[in-house]
Amino acid sequence: xxxxxxxxxxxxxxxxxxxxxxxxxxxxxxxxxxxxxxxxxxxxxxxxxxxxxxxxxxxxxxxxxxxxxxxxxxxxxxxxxxxxxxxxxxxxxxxxxxxxxxxxxxxxxxxxxxxxxxxxxxxxxxxxxxxxxxxxxxxxxxxxxxxxxxxxxxxxxxxxxxxxxxxxxxxxxxxxxxxxxxxxxxxxxxxxxxxxxxxxxxxxx
Numbered sequence: 001x002x003x004x005x006x007x008x009x010x011x012x013x014x015x016x017x018x019x020x021x022x023x024x025x026x027x028x029x030x031x032x033x034x035x036x037x038x039x040x041x042x043x044x045x046x047x048x049x050x051x052x053x054x055x056x057x058x059x060x061x062x063x064x065x066x067x068x069x070x071x072x073x074x075x076x077x078x079x080x081x082x083x084x085x086x087x088x089x090x091x092x093x094x095x096x097x098x099x100x101x102x103x104x105x106x107x108x109x110x111x112x113x114x115x116x117x118x119x120x121x122x123x124x125x126x127x128x129x130x131x132x133x134x135x136x137x138x139x140x141x142x143x144x145x146x147x148x149x150x151x152x153x154x155x156x157x158x159x160x161x162x163x164x165x166x167x168x169x170x171x172x173x174x175x176x177x178x179x180x181x182x183x184x185x186x187x188x189x190x191x192x193x194x195x196x197x198x199x200x201x202x203x204x205x
Contacts, residue, residue, distance in 0.1 A: 022086035029074035053083035136188025
């Protein structure tokens with residue numbers, strides 16, 4: 001069995017993490033109201049993420065989960081409107097300027113190494129993931145709270161899919177994909193942009 005290509009592994013990981021922060025659900029909208037009623041689910045819905053759907057104004061974001069609220073009032077009444085939320089930007093090339101759409105998800109792999117287990121060569125990829133948000137834009141909020149929520153979701157995204165060995169394998173693509181190393185936060189206390197970085201280790205036989 002041949003080793004999967006590096007790009008295939010990294011793109012699969014990026015897609016998997018993106019899916020953990022993407023949600024499609026239904027809710028009732030009331031024209032002029034910022035509250036979404038009777039949501040079918042709030043799993044994968046995060047404060048600060050963009051919201052799209054019929055009757056939702058462009059540029060609207062999620063502002064609260066209980067009740068489910070948005071930054072702009074609905075433009076129309078709807079009983080079970082199909083809504084979508086997720087990252088504003090997902091890329092393999094990191095950007096950090098003030099004009100970068102947020103929240104944004106970046107993945108880059110700047111380090112790797114070969115290891116030998118007797119006669120077997122193993123490739124170890126060491127990518128890092130970054131989430132950029134504007135959690136610090138609200139002077140009444142604790143910016144770190146949003147970053148902690150993001151990290152909780154990332155932790156859940158790395159749960160084992162090989163239950164026998166208790167490993168996350170990207171659906172069998174790799175031997176082991178795991179969070180391993182330091183988590184760094186720039187909380188945004190002094191400015192609108194906040195960031196969280198997490199190290200990942202991928203063992204590819």
